[in-house]
Amino acid sequence: xxxxxxxxxxxxxxxxxxxxxxxxxxxxxxxxxxxxxxxxxxxxxxxxxxxxxxxxxxxxxxxxxxxxxxxxxxxxxxxxxxxxxxxxxxxxxxxxxxxxxxxxxxxxxxxxxxxxxxxxxxxxxxxxxxxxxxxxxxxxxxxxxxxxxxxxxxxxxxxxxxxxxxxxxxxxxxx
Amino acid sequence: xxxxxxxxxxxxxxxxxxxxxxxxxxxxxxxxxxxxxxxxxxxxxxxxxxxxxxxxxxxxxxxxxxxxxxxxxxxxxxxxxxxxxxxxxxxxxxxxxxxxxxxxxxxxxxxxxxxxxxxxxxxxxxxxxxxxxxxxxxxxxxxxxxxxxxxxxxxxxxxxxxxxxxxxxxxxxxxxxxxxxxxxxxxxxxxxxxxxxxxxxxxxxxxxxxxxxxxxxxxxxxxxxxxxxxxxxxxxxxxxxxxxxxxxxxxxxxxxxxxxxxxxxxxxxxxxxxxxxxxxxxxxxxxxxxxxxxxxxxxxxxxxxxxxxxxxxxxxxxxxxxxxxxxxxxxxxxxxxxxxxxxxxxxxxxxxxxxxxxxxxxxxxxxxxxxxxxxxxxxxxxxxxxxxxxxxxxxxxxxxxxxxxxxxxxxxxxxxxxxxxxxxxxxxxxxxxxxxxxxxxxxxxxxxxxxxxxxxxxxxxxxxxxxxxxxxxxxxxxxxxxxxxxxxxxxxxxxxxxxx
Numbered sequence: 001x002x003x004x005x006x007x008x009x010x011x012x013x014x015x016x017x018x019x020x021x022x023x024x025x026x027x028x029x030x031x032x033x034x035x036x037x038x039x040x041x042x043x044x045x046x047x048x049x050x051x052x053x054x055x056x057x058x059x060x061x062x063x064x065x066x067x068x069x070x071x072x073x074x075x076x077x078x079x080x081x082x083x084x085x086x087x088x089x090x091x092x093x094x095x096x097x098x099x100x101x102x103x104x105x106x107x108x109x110x111x112x113x114x115x116x117x118x119x120x121x122x123x124x125x126x127x128x129x130x131x132x133x134x135x136x137x138x139x140x141x142x143x144x145x146x147x148x149x150x151x152x153x154x155x156x157x158x159x160x161x162x163x164x165x166x167x168x169x170x171x172x173x174x175x
Numbered sequence: 176x177x178x179x180x181x182x183x184x185x186x187x188x189x190x191x192x193x194x195x196x197x198x199x200x201x202x203x204x205x206x207x208x209x210x211x212x213x214x215x216x217x218x219x220x221x222x223x224x225x226x227x228x229x230x231x232x233x234x235x236x237x238x239x240x241x242x243x244x245x246x247x248x249x250x251x252x253x254x255x256x257x258x259x260x261x262x263x264x265x266x267x268x269x270x271x272x273x274x275x276x277x278x279x280x281x282x283x284x285x286x287x288x289x290x291x292x293x294x295x296x297x298x299x300x301x302x303x304x305x306x307x308x309x310x311x312x313x314x315x316x317x318x319x320x321x322x323x324x325x326x327x328x329x330x331x332x333x334x335x336x337x338x339x340x341x342x343x344x345x346x347x348x349x350x351x352x353x354x355x356x357x358x359x360x361x362x363x364x365x366x367x368x369x370x371x372x373x374x375x376x377x378x379x380x381x382x383x384x385x386x387x388x389x390x391x392x393x394x395x396x397x398x399x400x401x402x403x404x405x406x407x408x409x410x411x412x413x414x415x416x417x418x419x420x421x422x423x424x425x426x427x428x429x430x431x432x433x434x435x436x437x438x439x440x441x442x443x444x445x446x447x448x449x450x451x452x453x454x455x456x457x458x459x460x461x462x463x464x465x466x467x468x469x470x471x472x473x474x475x476x477x478x479x480x481x482x483x484x485x486x487x488x489x490x491x492x493x494x495x496x497x498x499x500x501x502x503x504x505x506x507x508x509x510x511x512x513x514x515x516x517x518x519x520x521x522x523x524x525x526x527x528x529x530x531x532x533x534x535x536x537x538x539x540x541x542x543x544x545x546x547x548x549x550x551x552x553x554x555x556x557x558x559x560x561x562x563x564x565x566x567x568x569x570x571x572x573x574x575x576x577x578x579x580x581x582x583x584x585x586x587x588x589x590x591x592x593x594x595x596x597x598x599x600x601x602x603x604x605x606x607x608x609x610x611x612x613x614x615x616x617x618x619x620x621x622x623x624x625x626x627x628x629x630x631x632x633x634x635x636x637x638x639x640x641x642x643x644x645x646x647x648x649x650x651x652x653x654x655x656x657x658x659x660x661x662x663x664x665x666x667x668x669x670x671x672x673x674x675x
């Protein structure tokens with residue numbers, strides 16, 4: 001059961017990741033990226049890392065993807081290429097999705113009635129992650145902040161140019 | 176293990192460079208945008224960092240639960256990396272004049288890249304290694320694209336960024352596979368212990384080999400070894416020249432050192448698998464880099480291919496480090512080589528800036544060096560010295576660097592590789608000495624008789640590099656003793672803490 005579930009999720013992850021780069025329409029690319037992130041969150045849950053999974057959904061699939069979608073829509077990239085499924089396929093896809101969601105809901109409900117496995121509290125909880133991160137991994141944690149600082153300064157330096165003064169490009173365009 | 180405040184002493188140089196970076200950007204925002212002020216603060220600050228690296232030490236062998244090494248070897252590397260940043264900043268001083276650069280951000284990014292390089296060079300854990308590489312690379316992506324009005328520079332930044340991000344993917348996947356194969360270890364020493372358990376009835380899983388291969392790809396990209404070198408000539412050509420000089424010395428040094436630490440200290444038991452592959456890569460790198468350099472007409476591209484071939488020589492030390500008993504020799508040779516390479520490369524790029532500035536079109540063609548010696552004997556002399564040292568002819572630092580690296584490889588039994596290395600150096604003599612021939616034996620042109628106007632900062636770089644190259648070439652004993660004694664005691668701390 002678990003292996004089958006893993007294979008299913010892994011397949012969806014890989015296919016949606018591929019679609020992110022294959023789709024020409026930027027909006028559908030971004031939506032497939034959301035799907036990829038959700039699938040990764042499911043994989044984390046299966047590994048027992050509930051907190052990381054929740055963070056994955058909240059931070060990546062939530063906050064960051066909203067930003068992505070906003071940028072794409074503001075840039076107006078998503079209008080030229082439509083990807084529509086028409087005809088009876090569309091109807092059956094709808095039925096299929098609804099049935100799938102219903103099935104998952106029933107299974108989840110039954111699972112809640114009689115949990116089969118004990119939750120492993122040694123990993124994946126907030127406190128164990130916090131302890132690991134701020135004790136043995138405190139240095140990498142701080143270096144990550146330096147990395148972000150470098151990225152921020154780099155971006156600012158690259159996008160906010162000083163006004164170009166025509167007389168001072170001396171030696172500027174050499175190869 | 177709980178956090179021990181004295182651990183901070185071990186990373187004092189990193190903290191100092193980071194504080195300096197923040198100070199510079201804050202001064203730029205709040206107090207003064209003057210280039211002189213920012214440059215002065217950065218340069219003096221870096222001198223202070225050198226002092227901090229030498230004098231502020233922690234005696235603890237196991238800092239931050241084994242995340243970074245704390246020993247003399249690491250200390251010398253930090254001094255070297257600070258020195259690279261210092262010369263890059265001195266070189267930038269007059270280069271930036273009249274250019275539309277955001278000076279504060281420029282210096283800050285160089286300093287942040289230096290922090291990343293220091294973390295990388297001292298890392299003894301895959302996590303710190305990865306973060307070090309990324310910090311360094313992200314700062315460099317932005318630096319490569321600083322000449323915003325120049326399309327070549329934008330191209331360089333874009334190429335470097337896309338290919339760099341791609342190679343990071345390989346590196347991360349390799350780290351994940353290695354982590355899985357060793358039962359959840361990221362610490363170099365722990366990985367080494369976990370790997371000794373394989374063998375006999377318990378063969379190493381195939382994905383361990385895949386992991387090592389992918390990590391190798393990621394690191395070979397960073398040191399620009401063939402066949403992962405395609406980005407480097409374009410990036411070197413497009414980036415502002417002081418950044419190119421910085422890039423050719425610093426990141427290469429930091430990445431090759433972590434290569435040595437990872438493969439020599441964590442994966443020596445797998446050397447049967449990786450030594451032949453790296454051997455082929457090193458041979459191809461030395462030969463290809465030197466042969467393509469022969470046909471270059473632009474000095475920045477020529478130096479880019481030369482730096483590719485130097486990565487090949489340095490890989491010989493990594494390969495030698497996989498053989499038991501040779502690894503401290505290899506580390507010592509590498510340290511010496513890196514110092515020598517840094518001095519001669521920085522010097523050569525300084526002369527390249529000087530010569531190109533004198534021309535109206537700011538061109539970097541090799542033809543510009545024709546007859547340079549007639550009017551500028553000192554500059555031509557310095558350039559000739561740098562070229563001779565890059566070739567590896569005595570009595571220069573470059574000769575002893577090659578000698579020590581090659582002798583480590585001979586001791587480890589890689590004689591065919593050393594033969595290829597020596598032949599490749601012989602090829603390299605052609606294009607390095609071509610510049611010397613141009614300077615001394617060609618008639619001077621109207622362009623080369625122009626005043627090059629070397630400023631005090633550039634003069635200082637050329638004088639310091641020349642003196643040190645000759646010093647290390649005539650009396651390599653002290654530096655070698657220092658490299659030897661420090662590399663005997665390279666620490667590879669274990670992760671003392673185990674997860675609950």
